[in-house]
Amino acid sequence: MTRRGAPAVPDLVGRAREGDAAAVARLITLVExxxxxxxxxxxxxxxxxxxxxxxxxxxxxxxxxSTSTNALVAALRRAGRRVGVLAxxxxxxFSGGALLGDRVRMxxxxxxxxxxxxxxxxxxxxGGLAWSTPQAVRVLDAAGCxxxxxxxxxxxxxxxxxxxxxxxxxxxxxxxxxxxxxAAKAGILEIGDVYAVNKADRDGADRTRRELRSMLSVAERPxxxxxxxxxxxxxxxxxxxxELLAEVDRHAAWLAESGELGRRRTRRARREVxxxxxxxxxxxxxxxxxxxxxxALAGRVAxxxxxxxxxxxxxxxx
Amino acid sequence: MTRRGAPAVPDLVGRAREGDAAAVARLITLVExxxxxxxxxxxxxxxxxxxxxxxxxxxxxxxxxSTSTNALVAALRRAGRRVGVLAxxxxxxFSGGALLGDRVRMxxxxxxxxxxxxxxxxxxxxGGLAWSTPQAVRVLDAAGCxxxxxxxxxxxxxxxxxxxxxxxxxxxxxxxxxxxxxAAKAGILEIGDVYAVNKADRDGADRTRRELRSMLSVAERPxxxxxxxxxxxxxxxxxxxxELLAEVDRHAAWLAESGELGRRRTRRARREVxxxxxxxxxxxxxxxxxxxxxxALAGRVAxxxxxxxxxxxxxxxx
Numbered sequence: 001m002t003r004r005g006a007p008a009v010p011d012l013v014g015r016a017r018e019g020d021a022a023a024v025a026r027l028i029t030l031v032e033x034x035x036x037x038x039x040x041x042x043x044x045x046x047x048x049x050x051x052x053x054x055x056x057x058x059x060x061x062x063x064x065x066s067t068s069t070n071a072l073v074a075a076l077r078r079a080g081r082r083v084g085v086l087a088x089x090x091x092x093x094f095s096g097g098a099l100l101g102d103r104v105r106m107x108x109x110x111x112x113x114x115x116x117x118x119x120x121x122x123x124x125x126x127g128g129l130a131w132s133t134p135q136a137v138r139v140l141d142a143a144g145c146x147x148x149x150x151x152x153x154x155x156x157x158x159x160x161x162x163x164x165x166x167x168x169x170x171x172x173x174x175x176x177x178x179x180x181x182x183a184a185k186a187g188i189l190e191i192g193d194v195y196a197v198n199k200a201d202r203d204g205a206d207r208t209r210r211e212l213r214s215m216l217s218v219a220e221r222p223x224x225x226x227x228x229x230x231x232x233x234x235x236x237x238x239x240x241x242x243e244l245l246a247e248v249d250r251h252a253a254w255l256a257e258s259g260e261l262g263r264r265r266t267r268r269a270r271r272e273v274x275x276x277x278x279x280x281x282x283x284x285x286x287x288x289x290x291x292x293x294x295x296a297l298a299g300r301v302a303x304x305x306x307x308x309x310x311x312x313x314x315x316x317x318x
Numbered sequence: 319m320t321r322r323g324a325p326a327v328p329d330l331v332g333r334a335r336e337g338d339a340a341a342v343a344r345l346i347t348l349v350e351x352x353x354x355x356x357x358x359x360x361x362x363x364x365x366x367x368x369x370x371x372x373x374x375x376x377x378x379x380x381x382x383x384s385t386s387t388n389a390l391v392a393a394l395r396r397a398g399r400r401v402g403v404l405a406x407x408x409x410x411x412f413s414g415g416a417l418l419g420d421r422v423r424m425x426x427x428x429x430x431x432x433x434x435x436x437x438x439x440x441x442x443x444x445g446g447l448a449w450s451t452p453q454a455v456r457v458l459d460a461a462g463c464x465x466x467x468x469x470x471x472x473x474x475x476x477x478x479x480x481x482x483x484x485x486x487x488x489x490x491x492x493x494x495x496x497x498x499x500x501a502a503k504a505g506i507l508e509i510g511d512v513y514a515v516n517k518a519d520r521d522g523a524d525r526t527r528r529e530l531r532s533m534l535s536v537a538e539r540p541x542x543x544x545x546x547x548x549x550x551x552x553x554x555x556x557x558x559x560x561e562l563l564a565e566v567d568r569h570a571a572w573l574a575e576s577g578e579l580g581r582r583r584t585r586r587a588r589r590e591v592x593x594x595x596x597x598x599x600x601x602x603x604x605x606x607x608x609x610x611x612x613x614a615l616a617g618r619v620a621x622x623x624x625x626x627x628x629x630x631x632x633x634x635x636x
Binding site: 039045046047049050262265266267268269270272274276277280281285299301304305306307308309310311312315316 | 356357360361363364365366367368452453580583584585586587588590591592594595596598599600603612613615616617619620621622623624625626627628629630633634
């Protein structure tokens with residue numbers, strides 16, 4: 001039995017940069033655990049990140065996100081590109097874990113050393129995804145992945161978050177789910193850079209594509225703006241996946257040319273820095289005795305003894 | 319034409335406390351607009367709030383939330399209780415507005431002076447709902463509502479948020495939507511205090527109720543803990559609504575007896591104070607020249623010049 005001490009960060013980072021899967025895994029675990037070592041890890045990774053193209057994949061349950069991710073990864077591998085996959089599970093903040101073994105379906109690539117697949121939980125705390133996912137992306141990026149795919153369960157808020165995380169947002173739909181109001185309600189019309197109607201061998205695929213195109217065309221866009229294409233795919237057979245990848249790549253090229261890439265990445269960094277700062281503040285506020293005790297203040301607010309603004313003032317001064 | 323100056327807060331608050339609907343409306347608009355006057359408003363309201371029972375209603379689109387809210391309000395009115403309804407729309411942070419005229423369906427109570435109905439948008443900023451809804455609840459509470467119903471579109475994160483906002487969380491399902499995995503995925507098993515299978519005149523209602531009961535019974539609970547009942551309703555005809563209200567009231571009594579009410583309200587106040595403090599910090603961080611400029615920092619992080627932790631440090635010291 002060997003004693004497992006604290007990992008030496010420079011060693012871990014060095015090995016991760018050489019593509020050592022175990023070192024990459026260890027670093028992402030440090031991210032998930034919000035390890036105190038992260039500060040050192042991120043400082044070491046910072047100069048080496050920024051080359052990977054980050055693709056967010058989202059869509060309602062049942063549209064075939066995992067199958068599509070799988071097919072896209074296969075296409076990327078055929079092109080000789082190294083790929084990282086982060087499957088982000090915005091699971092209940094109460095249970096904290098993945099409910100379904102979706103990852104099992106990614107088994108096609110389990111033995112491919114050019115693919116790194118990792119399931120992450122968002123841990124439920126406010127800003128959890130905003131905080132940890134960019135850091136996990138940075139690990140994969142610095143480890144030499146050409147493309148990092150972030151797959152999220154597309155419900156509500158998480159779609160908004162994936163829009164903040166990715167360079168290119170790929171929104172998946174399925175026939176019959178594309179009815180206008182539902183798409184609009186789900187907020188997907190604002191976030192997609194590329195749309196794919198998956199399961200396009202089913203009835204209604206053409207109609208879904210038509211409706212989506214017509215809804216997308218309503219939005220006014222300035223000259224030179226990106227116009228999100230709407231494709232059809234059958235991820236389970238690979239149909240349309242090469243075209244999908246071509247559109248993702250075309251978007252990547254547009255991002256670089258238009259300067260939007262820098263703006264998106266700055267926005268992403270902004271969210272990340274903010275989330276880290278807020279996390280630090282929360283920790284400070286939560287510790288009784290360390291200045292203002294948020295719980296005690298909250299109790300007084302609940303009792304009507306102090307109003308929430310006055311309480312916030314105490315917190316900020318504490 | 320009269321010139322419309324800044325409202326005098328003491329006057330507005332006084333009129334709202336007398337149940338003046340226009341004054342209540344004005345105060346909630348101040349909340350929505352994040353008015354600088356809010357600080358004064360909340361200070362004036364603080365001593366008068368805390369008596370209303372706050373009921374959160376959530377569920378997936380299509381389960382009949384508005385109809386159920388409507389029916390519940392009717393039952394509360396029959397019992398002579400004053401009711402406030404906040405319909406919170408977690409709409410796209412990009413569009414910022416309600417997409418559907420759901421409120422139209424609440425028209426039954428539009429002319430009843432004992433009911434105050436208001437649609438609110440969450441405004442999309444992180445913590446928007448956490449920040450503004452408790453304040454709007456406080457307005458209705460101080461205005462003499464016996465019950466405040468907060469209706470949210472139940473998708474993803476917003477369900478978690480409604481759990482944080484309400485004294486009693488009522489989760490609605492519909493037959494066929496209660497299949498176990500979906501319920502678990504949606505995270506509703508952890509948050510409900512009372513469950514209702516609405517549209518219980520449809521096929522599968524018994525099965526949905528049975529499945530839900532069996533899933534709920536799996537969770538271990540300490541002695542004296544609340545066991546969430548699962549009812550059946552047909553909100554459109556009012557069937558089962560009196561029973562539903564009885565269970566909501568029974569939960570309210572349990573909350574008071576068990577001490578859980580105080581804990582929930584402290585937790586709610588905690589979130590609110592935190593959200594206000596974070597909002598203040600965001601504003602500070604966002605203004606160039608006012609110490610650390612988050613955008614400039616984010617740009618440097620995106621360029622790999624500085625790591626996000628170091629950037630957060632600068633922010634917190636700035």
